[in-house]
Amino acid sequence: MKYFKIAFDMIKNKFVLTLIITIEMAVFLILCNTVVGTYNSKNMLYEPYKDILKNNSGVVFMLDDTLKHDECDNAEIEKLRHDGYIDDEDVIDYLEKNLEGDAKIYYNSQLEFWEDDHMAPHSSLPMDEGELVDYILLDDEIFKKYRLPLAEGRWASSEKNSAGETEVVVSGGTDTKLNELYVTPAGKFRVVGILTDNTYEPPGSGYLSDDNNKEGLFSFYEAFDANVSMARPFIIADRRLVDYKEDNYKKFNCTTEPVWFVSYGSGLDEEAIKRNNDLLKTIGYFDDDRDFPTLYEDTENTINNIYIGMLPMIIAAAVVILSGLIGAAAMTAIRQMKTFGIFFLCGCRWRDCIKIISANLFIIFGMSVVLAVLGIFGMIAMNFEYLIGLSFGWNNFVISVVILAVMYLLSIILPYNIIKSSSPVETIKEN
């Protein structure tokens, strides 16, 4: 403790220099946290899909919405029609049996209320009257793997709660509170978690009706978009828990816009893939140019490019901070040699001078962390993160602090050598 007291007295007398270094380090921490946070949040958005896309062939598929009500050319599918309607689940069963390879379909959808009076919030939705909410319903396997950063609460369960309500998480940046209840004809949605931001609408949940919508569907990597930040709020729920069937859409006055991730598994040859694609084309659409391997590669590349793009900035910042820290530490050691000589005269062991320098740097390090935390809080309070499309996160902050701690340790090496190679007697004589 005494070394901290001595170090504090030394800092007090070199306040301006200390302040400059502290601000430098705090900026670095915020920057580092932002880079790591942004990378992580985009990666988290994509994480549940990674296993589906990796090493599998397949496509992202949209069922022809007319198929549900009008006859189609595929006779086998027509056999599934009952009372004029075809249930999605029956189509999935049919495809999983008839597609070649180890076919598996992951079923995301977006619930949309198609009558005006049901488009608006029905009870306590926080939006302006008439404003829409996107109800994003994810395949349960994807939903279970999703862990997007939460500002409050927890990730929703894949089981209904004891009141029979579906647990949901809600996009950030709205006035929605935890425990609010959204009452819709398709069920009750209880808010158990609020996402840290309002911009990252999970991909694979929109409707591919034309070319303009393709990006929305495939944008694992186009996660931030200024338009998205101005888009309507969304909730995310496990699709399995929503009380909705296509054949009673009139009852609910709503419909779903499904997006299926149709995986053919691994090891299929090109001919078999083509046959699978041809079968799918009889009942819906997909983008030929964006099969699973392409999507996987594009996504990995884009996410890595985020890092690579930010890396020069973070390296430059690290070099500036590290050289600043090392320089300041070395300067402290050199400029304070006389002081250390005096401390030695007064009863300090020579080697303990390094403890004083370490304490000195540790105080600066601590102040930087506090300043960075305040800075991040300030930015969050001002919604600055949404404006620039970057993320902050406390897990990421820990990583940043660890990086800074390593820099702190590096910065002690030089003063340690300076002290070790000096003699107190010579120091006293010289000064």
Add this chain to the structure above:
Amino acid sequence: MIEIRNLTKTYNYKKSNAFTALKDISLKIEDGEMLAIIGKSGAGKSTLLHIIGCIDTFEKGEYSIDDTDVHKLSDKKLAEIRNEKVGIVMQDFALVEEYTVIENVKIPLYFSKKKKGNANTLALEALEKVGIKELAKKPVNKLSGGQKQRVAIARAIVNDPSFILADEPTGALDTKTSAEIMELFRKLNDDGKTVIIITHDPGVAEKCKRKIEISDGKII
């Protein structure tokens, strides 16, 4: 009591440029003495003071302070001696210029293992003894030479050591201020402190009760 027997100090020991600064020195200083060590520049006075003050080490001979054999002590114990038994005053004052007067006086208390009281109170008491209590909060770099030396003396006595070692304490002061500083040392000696002053000034040496002279590393 300080007792030195057949002490030899060689700089760059066992190297080609070795230089023997003290040769077979023997010296006994009783408690309560006021002793001047005189000699020309380069005679070995400061080296002797550094050894007595446990700042520097030696190769041969014996040195004990209050019956403790200094040669066998660890760095930690030597630091304790510098902190508790010895107060050191240097010609150039050896003060931290950015600190205030009281911050300088409190330095030995940072390293003190035995808590003798509130650091501020002890520092103010020491400053009162040297007559500059009112300057406590003033930055050291705003003081005159005489005032700085008083601060250095206050720092030397703040931990109530038995021995005060002063290396040319008046070397940077004018005659009047030198006399005042010497008067301060005399008072400290009257209070029971053993005062050892290194000087080349015969006038300063005259004010001490005992003188020894060093020449070429030997007591003559």
